[in-house]
Amino acid sequence: MSAERSTLKNGLTVVSHTMPEVETVSLGIWVAPAAAPKDKPSMGSAHFLEHMAFKGTARRSARDIVEEIEAVGGDINAATSVDSTGYYARVMPKDVPLALDILSDIILEPRFDSDELHRERDVILQEIAASLDSPEDIVYDFISEAAFPDQPVGRSILAPPRSVSRFDRAHLGAYLAAQYHAPNMVLAAAGAVDHAELLAEAERWLSALPEQASPQPQRAIYLGGTKQSDRPFEQTQLMLALEAPPYHHADYFAAQTLAGALGGGMSSRLFQEVRERRGLCYSVYAFSMGLTDSGMFIIHAAGAPDKADELFAVIRGELEQAAERGFAQAEVDRVKAQLKMGLLAGLESSSGRAEQLARHVLFHGRILSPRELIERIERVEVADLQAMLQRVLLSPLSLATVGPILNVARFEAVAGKFTVPASKAA
Secondary structure: OOOOEOOOOOEEEEEEEEEOOOEEEEEEEOOOOOOOOOOHOOHHHHHHHHHHHOOOOOOHHHHHHHHHHHHHHEEEEEOOOOEEEEEEEEEEEHHHHHHHHHHHHHHOOOOHHHHHHHHHHHHHHHHHHHOOHHHHHHHHHHHHHHHHOOOHHOOOOOOOHHHHHOOOOHHHHHHHHHHHHHEEEEEEEEEEOOOHHHHHHHHHHHHOOOOOOOOOOOOOOOOEEEEEEEEOOOEEEEEEEEEEEOOOOOOEEEHHHHHHOOOOOOOOHHHHHHHHOOOOOOOOEEEEEEEOOOEEEEEEEEOOHHHHHHHHHHHHHHHHHHHOOOOHHHHHHHHHHHHHHHHHHHOOOHHHHHHHHHHHHHHHHOOOHHHHHHHHHHOHHHHHHHHHHHHHHHOOEEEEOOOOOOOHHHHHHHHOOOOOOOOHHH
16 A cells, blocks of 8 residues: 655645545645643643634635535544644545635634634633543543643643633734644545645645744653542542653554553453453553653553552552563464554545554654554564563653542552562663
């Protein structure tokens, strides 16, 4: 499966992958964050800007935007994460010029109408309120803040309500001008797409993007820490994190495989021990999240408030036991098969493939072929998991809890530094 890549004169990367079996085109424009404002009132700017992009441009009203794309059977949307914002659409091949016209319009010429801004501010405040009613959302924000305190990567993309209330037209315009530069943006498409035609449309609609590179974002430095809330939810959310390799690190897939073996499915160690054998929670899972400069190895579970200490103790015991005794070949083979299956299944989706292409260019500087990714997975060996876990456990612990903990003293007794085999700890 091959992809084509070109670069406009202003530095915008255009990448596409033709999928003969697909009859539609998924395309989008992704933006990597540049240097973020260091003042906390600017938190949430990327998310607010993403919302306002759909609220009218110099040529289109908010209703025009959705009616034009839906009139040809297409759809349009956007999303903001900690490391990128994406604006994307899916249309028939003949409507790619229209989709790119609209996508470029909302990025280059947003109107920031005052009435729309006031209304959307209220919408975002309701989104924030909904997240504050979700203990799962809260605990994830807590773990990021604990792991990366006082850093942009550790802050919620939604921002506190007081920050959202301060955003105005001038603020959003300044943020757009500082962040949306061609060298840190990618136009990606997959499906029934012709690269030459896509490139021509990109030159037509996106050549006006600023060509100077935006300042590099603040480097993420994992520090670790604790953040807790005893709000009276029915369950206690428990999330612990340790430092993991970034995207481009040679051990990235060793960390992914380790996460799968510990908590990547119903056959994983944590699921079998914590849920199946002890019945301490409904679900428990582990994952390794890479960032540009660092990463987090995360374990998440939720259980009864009077069992929070036991839940942490069992998780701790499984990690320390695995660090000392290692893993079986069958475990590693099973996880590698799951990783390859997930990778190949994702390639069957044109929208998933387009996003994958964009992220490869933004964070690796090049397109990684499926064959290369599978080869990296295959190179992971049994001993790599034990060595990775021992290194991970030596990093500072980040701990987040949301909900009551009834046995506080016992919880604090088990929620400390992990024990690592002495020969490796040196």
